[in-house]
Amino acid sequence: MNLIIFAGIMGVVMMFGGLLMKQKHQATLLATVLVLLLLAGNTWEMLHGPIFSIQAPHMLATSRFGLLINEILLAAGLLYLLVSGRDIEKVGNYVAEYYALIFFIFAGIGISTAYTNLLMLFLGIEIISIPLYILTGADKRNLKSIEAALKYFLMGSFSTGIMLMGIALIYGGTGSFLLEKFSLQGAPISYNLVAGLLLILVAMAFKVSAAPFHFWTPDVYDGAPTVFTSFMATIVKVAGFIAFIRLFEGASGIIAGKWQWVIAIIISLTLLIGNITAVFQQSVKRMLAYSSIAQAGFMMFALFSMNNWGREGIVLYAAAYCLATIGIFAVLTKMDDYTYQGFNGFARREPMLAVALAVMVLSLAGIPLTVGFFSKYYMVASAVAAGFGGKFLWLLVLAMLCAAVSVYYYFRVIQAMYFKEAEQPQSALPVSAGFRYLVAGAALVVVLLGILPQWLLQFLYF
Amino acid sequence: MILSSFILIPLIAGLLAFFIKQDQLVKGWSLLAALATLAAVLYSFTMPAAAEGLSYSRIWLGSLNSHFSLLLDGPARVTTLLTAVSFVIIFIAIFKNSYADASQYFGLMLLSMAGLMGVFLASDALLFYFFWELALIPVYFLCSKWGGERRVPVTFKFFIYTFVGSVIMLIGIIYLYSKTPDQSFSWASFKQAALTAKEQAFFFWFFFVAFAIKMPVFPFHTWQPDAYETAPVGTTMVLSGVMVKMGLFAVLRWLLPVFPQMSDKMGGFIIVLAIIGILYASLIAIRQDNIKRLIAYSSIAHIGLMAASLFVKNDMAYQGALIQFFNHGINIIGLWIVVDIIERQTGISKMSELGGLAQQAPRLAIMLVVVALANIALPLTNAFIGEFLMFSGLYQQNVWYAVVAGIAIILAAVYTLGMIQKVFFGQRNEAVQVADLQTAQWLALAIIIVLIIAAGVYPKPLLELGGSLVKTIPLAVAP
Numbered sequence: 025m026n027l028i029i030f031a032g033i034m035g036v037v038m039m040f041g042g043l044l045m046k047q048k049h050q051a052t053l054l055a056t057v058l059v060l061l062l063l064a065g066n067t068w069e070m071l072h073g074p075i076f077s078i079q080a081p082h083m084l085a086t087s088r089f090g091l092l093i094n095e096i097l098l099a100a101g102l103l104y105l106l107v108s109g110r111d112i113e114k115v116g117n118y119v120a121e122y123y124a125l126i127f128f129i130f131a132g133i134g135i136s137t138a139y140t141n142l143l144m145l146f147l148g149i150e151i152i153s154i155p156l157y158i159l160t161g162a163d164k165r166n167l168k169s170i171e172a173a174l175k176y177f178l179m180g181s182f183s184t185g186i187m188l189m190g191i192a193l194i195y196g197g198t199g200s201f202l203l204e205k206f207s208l209q210g211a212p213i214s215y216n217l218v219a220g221l222l223l224i225l226v227a228m229a230f231k232v233s234a235a236p237f238h239f240w241t242p243d244v245y246d247g248a249p250t251v252f253t254s255f256m257a258t259i260v261k262v263a264g265f266i267a268f269i270r271l272f273e274g275a276s277g278i279i280a281g282k283w284q285w286v287i288a289i290i291i292s293l294t295l296l297i298g299n300i301t302a303v304f305q306q307s308v309k310r311m312l313a314y315s316s317i318a319q320a321g322f323m324m325f326a327l328f329s330m331n332n333w334g335r336e337g338i339v340l341y342a343a344a345y346c347l348a349t350i351g352i353f354a355v356l357t358k359m360d361d362y363t364y365q366g367f368n369g370f371a372r373r374e375p376m377l378a379v380a381l382a383v384m385v386l387s388l389a390g391i392p393l394t395v396g397f398f399s400k401y402y403m404v405a406s407a408v409a410a411g412f413g414g415k416f417l418w419l420l421v422l423a424m425l426c427a428a429v430s431v432y433y434y435f436r437v438i439q440a441m442y443f444k445e446a447e448q449p450q451s452a453l454p455v456s457a458g459f460r461y462l463v464a465g466a467a468l469v470v471v472l473l474g475i476l477p478q479w480l481l482q483f484l485y486f
Numbered sequence: 487m488i489l490s491s492f493i494l495i496p497l498i499a500g501l502l503a504f505f506i507k508q509d510q511l512v513k514g515w516s517l518l519a520a521l522a523t524l525a526a527v528l529y530s531f532t533m534p535a536a537a538e539g540l541s542y543s544r545i546w547l548g549s550l551n552s553h554f555s556l557l558l559d560g561p562a563r564v565t566t567l568l569t570a571v572s573f574v575i576i577f578i579a580i581f582k583n584s585y586a587d588a589s590q591y592f593g594l595m596l597l598s599m600a601g602l603m604g605v606f607l608a609s610d611a612l613l614f615y616f617f618w619e620l621a622l623i624p625v626y627f628l629c630s631k632w633g634g635e636r637r638v639p640v641t642f643k644f645f646i647y648t649f650v651g652s653v654i655m656l657i658g659i660i661y662l663y664s665k666t667p668d669q670s671f672s673w674a675s676f677k678q679a680a681l682t683a684k685e686q687a688f689f690f691w692f693f694f695v696a697f698a699i700k701m702p703v704f705p706f707h708t709w710q711p712d713a714y715e716t717a718p719v720g721t722t723m724v725l726s727g728v729m730v731k732m733g734l735f736a737v738l739r740w741l742l743p744v745f746p747q748m749s750d751k752m753g754g755f756i757i758v759l760a761i762i763g764i765l766y767a768s769l770i771a772i773r774q775d776n777i778k779r780l781i782a783y784s785s786i787a788h789i790g791l792m793a794a795s796l797f798v799k800n801d802m803a804y805q806g807a808l809i810q811f812f813n814h815g816i817n818i819i820g821l822w823i824v825v826d827i828i829e830r831q832t833g834i835s836k837m838s839e840l841g842g843l844a845q846q847a848p849r850l851a852i853m854l855v856v857v858a859l860a861n862i863a864l865p866l867t868n869a870f871i872g873e874f875l876m877f878s879g880l881y882q883q884n885v886w887y888a889v890v891a892g893i894a895i896i897l898a899a900v901y902t903l904g905m906i907q908k909v910f911f912g913q914r915n916e917a918v919q920v921a922d923l924q925t926a927q928w929l930a931l932a933i934i935i936v937l938i939i940a941a942g943v944y945p946k947p948l949l950e951l952g953g954s955l956v957k958t959i960p961l962a963v964a965p
Contacts, residue, residue, distance in 0.1 A: 336549075392619040404657060408664045417657075417688070424653035431649055435642065443630045443638050478549050 025086045026074050027066050027094050027134035034058045035127035042120020052109040055123035059105055062130065063098040070095060070483065082202055083141045090137035092339060092483050093266050097133055097259050100346035101126070104255060107354035107462050111251040115162050122162060122252075125155035129260065136267035142191045142201040145267060149187070149231060152260055153180050159255070160248040172247025179240045183230035190223030203271070224271065225286070231264040234324060235293035238317050242301075245313035250362075253309070254353030257316045258346040265323050269338060272327055284412070287328045288419050294321035295426040302433045309362045311433055312352065315388065318430055319345055322423065325403035329410035336481050337402030343473060343480055344395040348384035351466045352437075355381055358453045364436050369446030374453055376460050378441045380467035387470045389434040390427050395473035400427060488533065489542045489556040491526045492566055492603040493617075495519055496573075500596030509588040516592040517577040520599070524570035530558060531567075531951070541609065550612065551670040557609035560953030561738045564808050565606040565731050567951065568815045571937070572727045573599050575816075579823045579930035580720040583830070591632060591720075598624040598724060605732050609673040611659045614740065618652055618696075621729065625721060632718035644713040647706070651696035658692035661685075662744070677743050690748040693741050694756070700733030701789050703756075704763030714782040719826040722778075726785050726822065727815035734789070734811060737796050753797040757883075760794035761891050763787070768897035772904070775836050777828070780905055781821050784861065787894055788814050794891065795876040803879020808952035810872030813860070813941060817869060820857035820934040824850065827927055828909070832918050837905060842914025847922040851910045853931045858902045860938045863895065868941035871949075 038055060045051050068075060070091040078084075105112075113119050132151030139145045157180065161173025191201070197217030198205040226237060233241040245253045298318030305311040323341050326334035355377055359366050371378040387396030404420055412419070473480055499519030506512040530540060543555035558566065573595070585591045601621030608614035622645065629641040659671070665685070666675040681689070699706045714722050742749050767786035774780040792810055795803035827850060828843070829835050844851035860867035863874075873895070881888035923931070941948055 386623070391623060392616045397619075401656070401660070405660050405663075408657075408660045414685075420657050421654065424657055425650065428646060428650045428653055431646060432642075435645070439630065439638055439642070442627065476547075478547060481549065 025078055025080070025084055025134065025138055026069050026076070027062060027098075028084075028131050028138075029078070030062055030065055031127050031131035031134055034062065035124045035131065038120055038124040038127055042118070042124070045120060048113040048119045049109075051120040051123055052105070052113060054120075055126070056102070056105045056109065058127065059098065059102045059130075063095070063102055066091065066094050066098055083144050084135070084138045085140045086138055088484055089335060089339075090266070090270075093137050093262070093342060094134060095483070096339065096342045096346065096480075097262060098130070100259050100343075100350060101130065103347070103462070103466060104259070104350050104354075107350065107459060107466075108251045108254060108357060111354075111357045115249045115251060116164065118162075122159060125159055126255065128155050129255075133259070133263040136263050137270070139267070139270065140203050142194065142203070145271060146184075146187060146191060148267060149264070150184065152263060153184070153231075156180075156252075156256060156260060159252040160244060162252060163249045166247075166249075168247040169249060172244045175247075176240060176244045179230070183227045183237070186223050186230075187227035190220045190225075190227060193217070193220030193223060196220070221272075222286075228264070228268045228271065229290060232261060232268060232320050232323070233317050234290050234320050235297045235317065236290075238294065238297065238320075241317055242310055242313045245316070246307075246310050250309060250353060250357045253313075254350055254357070257312065257353070258349045261316065261320070262323075262342040262346060265320075265326070265338060265342075269326055269335075273330060284328060284416070287324060288416055291321050291324045291328060292419060292422055294318070294324060295423055299426045299429040299433075303429065305433070306364065307362045308352075308356060308364060308367070308437065312349065312356075315430065315433070316349070318426065319388070321426070322400060322403050325407055325423070328419075329406040329412065331406055331410050333402055333406030333409045336484065337399060337406050339481060339484060340395060340402055340473070340477055341399040344387055344399040344470070347466050347470050348387045348396065351384045351463050352381060352388075354459075354463060355453075358455055364440045367437055367440035368444040369450065370441040373446070373450050374460070376464055377453070380464045381441065382438050383467040383470055385434045385437050387474070389431045393474045394470050395477060396470070397474060398477040487542065488526060488530045489540060489558055489607055490554075492523060492530075492570075492607060493556075493600050495523045495526065496596045496603065497600035500593045500600060503593035503596055504589055506589050509584065512589045512592045513577065513581055516596055517574070517581070519596055520570065520573040520577050523599070523603070524574055527566050527570045531563065546610075546613065551668070552612040553610050553670075553672060554613060555610045555672060556607040557673065558607060560951065561735055561808060561811075562606050563951045563953075564811050564948070565728075565735050566603060568731065568812045569599060569602050569606065569728050572723065572815055572819055575819055575930050575933055576720055576723045576727075578926055578933070579723075579819075579826070581926040582924055583720070583826075585632060585718075587631075591628065591718075594624040594628050595720065595724070598628070598729075602724075602728055602732065606735055609739075611663065611671040611673070611676055611740070613671070614736075615652070615656055615659055618655075618732070618736075621732065622648055622652075625725065625729070628721040629713065629717040632721070633716040634718075635716065636712075637716045640712045640716045644709040647699050647709045648696075651699035651706075654692050655696035658689045661689055661692075673739070673743075676740070679744065681745075683747075686745055686748045690741070690745045690752065693745070694737075694752075697733040697736045697741060698793075700736070701730055701793055702733070702786065703790060703793050704759050704766060704786075707763065707767070707786050710786060711779050711782040714785070715776065715778045719822055719829075723819045723822045726782070727819045730785070730789055731811050731815065734792055734796065734807070737793070742796070742799070749797065749799075753799065754884075756797050757794045757880075757887060760790040760797075761887060764790040764794075764891055764894045765897070768894050768901065771901040772897065774901075775838050777825050777835050777837055777905060777909065780837075780901060781818065781825065784898065784901065785814075785818055787898065788818075791873065791876055791891060791894065794887065795879055798879045798883045798887075800879050800882055802875050802882065805949055805952055806872045806875025806877075806879060809941070809945060809948045810869065810876065812948060813868040813872050813938075816934055816937050816941075817857055817860045820853075820931060820938070821861065823927060823930055823934075824854045824857065827923070828920065831920050834918065837908040840909045840915060840918060841912045842910070843918070843920050844910040845914060846920045849922050849928070850920070853923070853935060854910065855906060856935050856938060857931075858906050860942070862899045862902050866939070866942045868938045868945070870942060871945040 132148050135148030157177040163169040193216045197214040230237040302314035326338040387394035390396045390400040540558040543553050546554040601617050604617030626645050662679045665679045702710050764787045767783045771780050771783035792807045795807040860869050863869035877888050
């Protein structure tokens with residue numbers, strides 16, 4: 025829970041620090057150090073307890089699950105700043121402000137992983153969303169970026185409105201904002217409650233870009249400056265999922281049966297739309313946008329089955345998805361050409377980065393020996409363990425076939441890098457050796473977690 | 487520990503190979519690694535083993551109750567021996583071939599060898615799935631990078647085919663895991679999984695489809711001729727000699743014992759499918775003009791016979807299939823070596839454009855004739871024993887199976903002899919020049935021929951290696 029306060033303070037520090045700093049890379053340096061501090065603070069809290077405890081009964085409650093997710097997201101954030109810091113500097117002149125916004129988002133993430141009250145959920149989601157609207161439009165000389173920001177803002181506020189309506193209805197149904205009030209088995213079911221839950225479901229599905237509420241995603245991801253797309257598509261998206269899961273963790277009891285069908289339909293739509301549309305993309309950036317929809321479909325399995333397997337699965341998924349996507353985006357931002365052709369002959373140009381990218385792409389496709397395999401494995405296993413293997417077998421088969429479809433578009437990157445030659449020989453990317461080692465290191469983590477996933481999962485329990 | 491060395495030697499050697507920059511050195515290094523693996527395999531046969539075979543187990547994923555457990559039973563002995571011998575022969579045969587980025591080529595070859603060894607040894611379903619995929623990934627890179635024309639789409643088709651099969655199997659593995667008495671992936675628990683008749687009916691197919699695509703059995707075979715034709719020849723040898731055995735082996739270990747009732751019930755249907763495949767592939771092989779495609783189709787026919795025999799489930803067919811695992815692998819690698827020599831020197835793989843090569847390359851012709859006769863399963867060659875046992879087994883099950891499948895022997899003679907005639911005898915094409923064998927290829931072919939004749943004359947050691955059916959899959963025998 026310390027994360028919320030520290031991240032808020034650091035956001036302010038960053039903002040005023042911007043006034044003092046003359047050079048952009050100073051801001052990057054400061055931000056990196058601050059994220060490192062946040063990470064250290066959160067690690068301390070996870071291992072030894074909070075640095076100072078805050079009493080917020082009926083509002084926030086820390087849990088190991090939430091802390092571990094914070095830890096993963098902060099680590100992903102650190103990686104993100106290290107590999108993409110230079111690109112953030114290139115977006116515009118207000119670098120310190122961008123970083124400040126990122127810290128505010130982390131504060132929002134802290135709330136979304138710890139809330140026990142619907143009002144706090146609303147606050148958390150809004151604190152995450154509003155800085156994102158700004159970051160999307162950060163490149164203000166680019167019309168596409170502005171259009172994306174406006175679109176995102178309009179759609180986002182619409183979904184926020186729906187969420188508020190849902191919260192109000194739930195309040196009407198249960199007389200309380202507390203999660204536990206509607207999660208208890210014996211809670212009386214009323215139309216208000218069910219309608220409210222459905223509305224929140226819609227709003228949250230919008231936030232995590234699950235079909236059929238995904239329409240904003242490709243345009244916004246494509247229009248936003250690529251560095252911020254990376255942030256949005258990974259860290260923020262996972263945080264949204266955690267909020268989603270916390271919300272319905274207990275609620276499944278009262279609406280079991282029908283509930284599974286609603287989620288199953290959302291999952292199948294998300295998987296189908298995400299994967300099939302991604303096949304037809306020519307730009308890697310847009311492909312990644314659709315792939316993020318497709319991956320959201322898999323993450324929804326945690327909501328579908330609501331058991332421990334699902335929680336472990338989402339932890340692995342958070343790590344797998346963040347590592348791989350941040351890595352790919354980091355390289356992508358350095359490229360001039362975002363199409364698949366841009367990657368032609370990449371293996372000759374950048375042998376080490378090519379291997380790292382190949383590992384990350386394999387991980388996204390869910391090939392064994394990468395953590396991506398285990399994240400998908402846990403998702404399917406969670407559904408089977410929850411006893412849906414019989415009734416919802418079709419959903420599992422569909423999900424797996426979609427995973428096979430995803431191989432098609434992920435492997436196009438590998439094909440371009442390794443089996444096609446560039447038309448004219450290109451020089452190496454303008455990146456430092458440190459960047460290469462960082463991305464390769466991230467790929468190594470992907471492989472290590474792919475052999476021993478329990479190394480990460482043990483933190484859930486010990 | 488000796489069992490893990492089957493996997494670890496090629497794995498570590500393969501990873502190191504990526505960093506060796508000289509071509510000759512990396513070739514020698516790979517050969518050395520393959521020889522070391524072969525030595526380990528042979529040594530393991532001399533070790534005293536428990537009733538069901540040599541085994542090794544360590545905890546891998548505690549929370550999932552999955553173990554790094556390996557088991558060397560009868561079928562595994564045959565297939566690991568095949569893998570080790572094949573890779574030695576392959577590395578000798580392609581010793582003189584030059585490859586761009588040789589270190590990567592040989593590194594990937596060794597990695598695929600590690601994956602194959604893992605598939606044949608794993609007695610934990612999750613570990614098995616791991617290796618099942620791991621054997622595929624290096625092959626994907628090998629075929630896409632060093633293959634012939636149209637290599638990228640063809641390899642991709644192959645990859646997607648097998649990947650679809652394996653993800654479906656993954657659902658089956660997860661489901662069976664949830665039904666095992668002690669929530670574990672071990673082979674022993676899988677055999678005790680409590681499944682209702684309906685679940686058996688579903689999940690039997692989930693597994694079978696994955697294996698059938700890999701073999702490939704009749705309706706799932708369409709990726710195979712293209713893949714064999716375009717893959718670089720060293721990799722084609724791996725694909726056709728060793729990798730197809732993954733599917734057959736998996737049937738023996740993961741299908742028959744785990745779904746005993748279903749495999750009894752569906753056995754007849756699958757045998758019929760396989761026999762249709764045998765005839766169909768043989769007939770197509772007769773019509774082929776491209777040598778590579780001819781061999782590919784002939785391989786489908788042979789594999790079909792083995793698949794049918796596995797589902798017959800009597801001791802004779804089982805033993806026949808097992809030694810045929812080994813012999814088919816050796817024979818087809820021999821054929822590919824000859825094809826490679828011809829294609830490398832002339833650039834032609836169409837039979838109609840070749841002819842009369844025997845005059846130019848008499849030693850090559852003799853070698854090919856011996857290998858080809860083994861491919862037809864002539865007595866005194868290795869394949870004879872296997873096919874004889876398999877046909878006897880089929881005959882015991884149902885006379886018609888043996889009769890119809892027996893036609894395939896005649897057809898095999900037609901296309902194989904036709905190939906020899908068109909390529910080595912007949913009208914000589916003056917434009918085509920072929921030099922006789924080089925040392926490395928001569929050595930590889932000589933090893934193969936020694937193996938062919940030795941196993942043909944004295945098959946007892948091989949038969950003993952496989953053990954008997956009852957020992958391997960006790961549950962599978964119908965009461």
